[in-house]
Amino acid sequence: MERFDDAGVFGRPDASGTGYVEHLRRPDLSLGTYSLRAGAEDLQEPHTEDEIYAVMAGRARFTSSGETIEVAAGSVFFVGRP
Numbered sequence: 001m002e003r004f005d006d007a008g009v010f011g012r013p014d015a016s017g018t019g020y021v022e023h024l025r026r027p028d029l030s031l032g033t034y035s036l037r038a039g040a041e042d043l044q045e046p047h048t049e050d051e052i053y054a055v056m057a058g059r060a061r062f063t064s065s066g067e068t069i070e071v072a073a074g075s076v077f078f079v080g081r082p
Contacts, residue, residue: 004031010056013037036060046082053077 004023010033011019017040024031030049036042038058046064053062059072064079071077 009033010035013040016040016043018042048081050081051079053079 002024006021006023009021009023011021013019013035017037019035020032022030022032033056034042036058053071053076055071055073055075057073059070061068062071062077065082069077
C-alpha cells in the first residue's frame with residue numbers, strides 16, 4: 001500500500017502555460033497532476049496508455065479522436081489509448 005499526500009500539489013505553469021508533477025510511476029500505471037493556465041492550450045500528443053482525467057478547478061473543452069466534450073470542476077472522464 002502507498003499513500004500520496006502530495007496529490008494536491010500542482011505544477012506551476014511554465015511559459016507555455018502548462019505544468020506537470022508526477023506522483024507515481026509503475027510499469028503499468030502512472031499518476032500525476034497537470035495544470036493549465038487560463039487560456040492556455042494543451043498541445044500534448046495522444047499517449048500510449050489509457051488515461052483518466054479528474055478536473056479539480058476551472059472549465060475547459062477537451063478534444064480526443066475528433067470528439068469534444070465540455071468539462072468543469074468535478075468532471076471525471078476516461079480516454080482510451082489510441
